[in-house]
Amino acid sequence: MAKHKEAAAPVAPVVTTVKARVLTNCAYGRCNDVVELTKAEAAQGTAVGFIDCHPDAVAYAEALTD
Numbered sequence: 001m002a003k004h005k006e007a008a009a010p011v012a013p014v015v016t017t018v019k020a021r022v023l024t025n026c027a028y029g030r031c032n033d034v035v036e037l038t039k040a041e042a043a044q045g046t047a048v049g050f051i052d053c054h055p056d057a058v059a060y061a062e063a064l065t066d
Helices: 037-045 055-064
Strands: 017-020 034-038
Touching: 017 037, 017 055, 034 037, 034 055
Parallel strands: none
Antiparallel strands: 017 034
16 A cells, blocks of 8 residues: 655745845835835835845944934
8 A cells, every 4th residue: 555645845935135224215114214124125216225134334323223
C-alpha cells in the first residue's frame, strides 16, 4: 500500500523592511518622521527624493524626537 505524502505548509514570502527619514511632507509621512518601508517602497521614495535611508539620517531624525 502506498503512503500519502503530507503537503508542505505554504511558505510566506519574506518581506524585509528598511527604516528611513522622511525629508518632506508627502505620502510617506511628515518631515523628519522615521518610517519603516519595504525595500521597493524605499527605492521609490529615495529615487524621488522624499526619503533618506542612510543610517545617519535615520539616527538624526530619531534624535529629534527624544
